[in-house]
Amino acid sequence: MSPTRPDGTKLIVVDDDQDVRSLVADFLSDAGYWVLQAEGGARALVLITDDSSLRVMISDIRMLKMSGIELAEEAVRRRPNLRIILISGFTDRQPTQWPFLRKPFRMSKLGDLVAREMGQA
Numbered sequence: 001m002s003p004t005r006p007d008g009t010k011l012i013v014v015d016d017d018q019d020v021r022s023l024v025a026d027f028l029s030d031a032g033y034w035v036l037q038a039e040g041g042a043r044a045l046v047l048i049t050d051d052s053s054l055r056v057m058i059s060d061i062r063m064l065k066m067s068g069i070e071l072a073e074e075a076v077r078r079r080p081n082l083r084i085i086l087i088s089g090f091t092d093r094q095p096t097q098w099p100f101l102r103k104p105f106r107m108s109k110l111g112d113l114v115a116r117e118m119g120q121a
Contacts, residue, residue, distance in 0.1 A: 009118060010034040010051070014044040014059040014071065015087075020103070024058060024087075027107045028114065041066030041074075048075050054082065056117055058110070061088035069096055083117040085110075 011033050015021040018039070025035045036054070038044035040063055048054055057075055059068035072084045086096060089103035099113055 009055055010036070010053045011056045011058065011114070012036045012038060012044060012047055012054050014038045014041065014057060014063070014068065016040055016060065016063040020060070024107075024110065027110065028058075031111055031114075033114070040064065041068075041071040044071055045074060045078070048082065049078055052079075054079070056083040056085065056114060058085045058087060058114070061086050062090055072096070072098060085113055085117060 009032075011028055013021050013025045013028065013035060015024070016039055021037050021039070025037050029035045036047055036051070038047055042065065044057065044059070048057065057072070059071055061068035068086050068088070072086065075082055076084065084098040085101065086098050087101045087103055087105070099117065101110060101113065
């Protein structure tokens, strides 16, 4: 298990687009969060299961093999207290119980949403 930041805030970013995943992860890391990355649902579930210190998952909705909604549902089955934020560039988003940002979005909006989910806003 990797070390956490002093505040214990660890996030995971899941997106099959490496450029988007890296951009989001770099922004969050620069904001002081410890960030893990996964290219898809299967890898994300391994990390979520293995690392009980993860507090927030940010996932694209449209990914190969497992959608972000399917991933979110399974992730919260495994970790009921895990906070979920979904992102997508498509307009045909299914209604969900989780916060959503449409790509492209301002990183400041993502930062505000993460802070809100962490109870910091």
